[in-house]
Amino acid sequence: MIVVASMAGALLYTGLARVRAQSSATAAVTGQVSSKEEGSMEGVLVGVKREGAAIAVTVVSDDKGRYSFPQDRLQPGRYSLRIRAAGYDLENSGPVEITAGKTAELDLKLRKTAELASQLSNAEWLLSMPGTKQQKVELYNCTQCHSLERIVRSRHTADEWVQVLGRMTYYVGSTPLKPQRRPPNPPEEIARQASVRQERDRRFVAAGGMLPQGGMQGGGGGGMGDPAAHRRREIAQYLSTVNLSKGPAWGYELKTLPRPKGRGTRAIITTYELPRKETMVHDANAGGPDGLVWYTDFGSQFFGTLDPKTGKVTEYPVPTLKPGFPEGLMDIRFDKEGNVWMGMMAQGGIAKFDRKTQKLVTYPLPPEMNGATSQVAMVMPYSSHVDGKVWSNNVGYAAIQRLDVKTGEMETIQPYAKYTRDANDHGTYGINADAQNNLYVDDIRTNMIVKIDAKTREAKFYNTPTPDSGPRRARMDSQFNLWVALSRADKFARFDPKTESFQEWASPTPFSQIYDIMPDEYGDVWAGGMTSDFVYRLNPQTSQITQYLLPKINTNIRRVDVDSTTKPPQFWVGDNQTPTIYRLEVLD
Secondary structure, rough: EEEEEEEOOOOOOOOOOOEEEEEEEOEEEEEEEEOOOOOOOOOEEEEEEOOOOOEEEEEEEOOOOOOEEEEHHOOOOOEEEEOOOOOOEOOOOOOOOEEOOOOEEOEEEEEEOOOHHHHHOOHHHHHHHHOOOOHHHHHHHHOOOOOOHHHHOOOOOOHHHHHHHHHHHEOOOOEOOOEEEEEOOOOOHHHHHHHHHHHHHHHHHHHOOOOOOOOOOOOOOOOOOOOHHHHHHHHHHHHHHOOOOOOOOOOOOOOOOOOOOOHHHHHEEEEEOOOOOOOOOEEEEEOOOOOOOEEEOOOOOOEEOOOOOOOOOEEOOOOOOOOOOOOOOOOOOOOOOOOOOEEEEEEOEEEEEEOOOOOEEEEEEHHHOOOOOOOOEEEOOOHHHHHHHEEEEHHOEEEEEEEEEEOOOOEEEEEOOOOOOOOOOOOOOOOEEEOOOEEEEEEEEEOEEEEEEEOOOEEEEEEEOOOOOOOOEEEEEOEEEEEEEEEEOOEEEEEOOOOOOOEEEEEEOOOOEEEEEEOOOOOEEEEEEEOOEEEEEOOOOOEEEEEEEEEOOOOEEEEEEOOOOOOEEEEEEEEEOOEEEEEEEOOO
């Protein structure tokens, strides 16, 4: 165990402002947000951070332009200020002095920004760019490692983009701070993949299907008949039309999304900055039995805990199973006994951490399923007490693995082995188990949900109403309805296993790339937009969706978690591209 650091105080950034102090028991600092263009401004995020602290607090201005920080959220001290309002900069950016038992009155004046491009989220860049929705959705993959601003500010030609895209394909668990390239596939792996594609195509043709022009897709040699190379060229051509390769300015208008309003302004956001700067917080799970937030590092062999009450961060190292392959962990879950389970990604295994004994055990994949493309993103121990089995996925093989906890043996289930509907690839991404430990799998490459019977191992397939919706991650509610994030469709879906029917709701934000979704215990359903920086709160009864904006531009939202032990519940999420965890507390 490594205790990394404790965080003190509360938070955010920059300059010098005059403040008027007055007696008050309600607010530590309050004021009016306004601009010449709009007058009083609703939906402006105002953040403060104490000097030397690693915790920041953010509130949102209401419909009268007023913002207010509660006394119990800020310790005495000097605080810097920052705002988030696309299109505007803060004129008087601090610092502000907080005194116990006093209210600092500070009005904030905003002016039009001269550098709008630096304030756009990934979703706003996609909204601004010309092109079809399909062309833009292709860029979702780019946001896994970096912002789209890096792309649009580049000057690469189409030919240069072909080379860049070829390199980017092999990076896993990476950021510009710590790039990690997967080793090239050995000849035997290339042959295996070609064999799988050829067999898939053979079954498809035997079932009456017609392959695209060019015949069987099994070659994959990179020539003119290689679908991947053709697709890469198409993407490269498109990227060269939206960057600066043809001149010093973009040939399209930069567009912004509306700021939060109404209920979306009634929230307090706490930002916890973790001490290890290369940390990539992929999953932050507040659902454990100890009141801690457990998280995984997507780019290093560490997982850790954050104590929200004290700010203490504790990290634990995880052994490397496959030297030379990208490091990092992804999914983090608890079994019924409170043990912690994690997917080990390109390291090819799953890990179990006993919280009581502080011992870590790893379970590698079977050798025949642990080649260059193996990737264990997800693990599912929720119902392992039923039959002693823990599920995991194997993304590179489009397979499911099932671990016998007592024997340590791991079996392989290939749900698409007999599937002949089309010639597209399939995927195994998010996984969830019901009360009988039957497994539900999100096929991120299509629009399918797959149910695997725990006893027979038979697979049953269900299609979302929206084609090519890209089911990514999902959660079950107390009635065992499956809530699914449809990433490419920008939708939320509910699947009722009893009636085998779907209902869908569209995100209010275009190009939001819904990554994960979770119901709370009070009837609402929460989700996060990987490209939009918005947290979404759906009331399924009324179909009303409330949007809450996070403070940082291009927060890379992945796993979301909702703590229903409080009322209203608290929403937790990490930023997969920075060492940051956010807590969103709604006020109604």
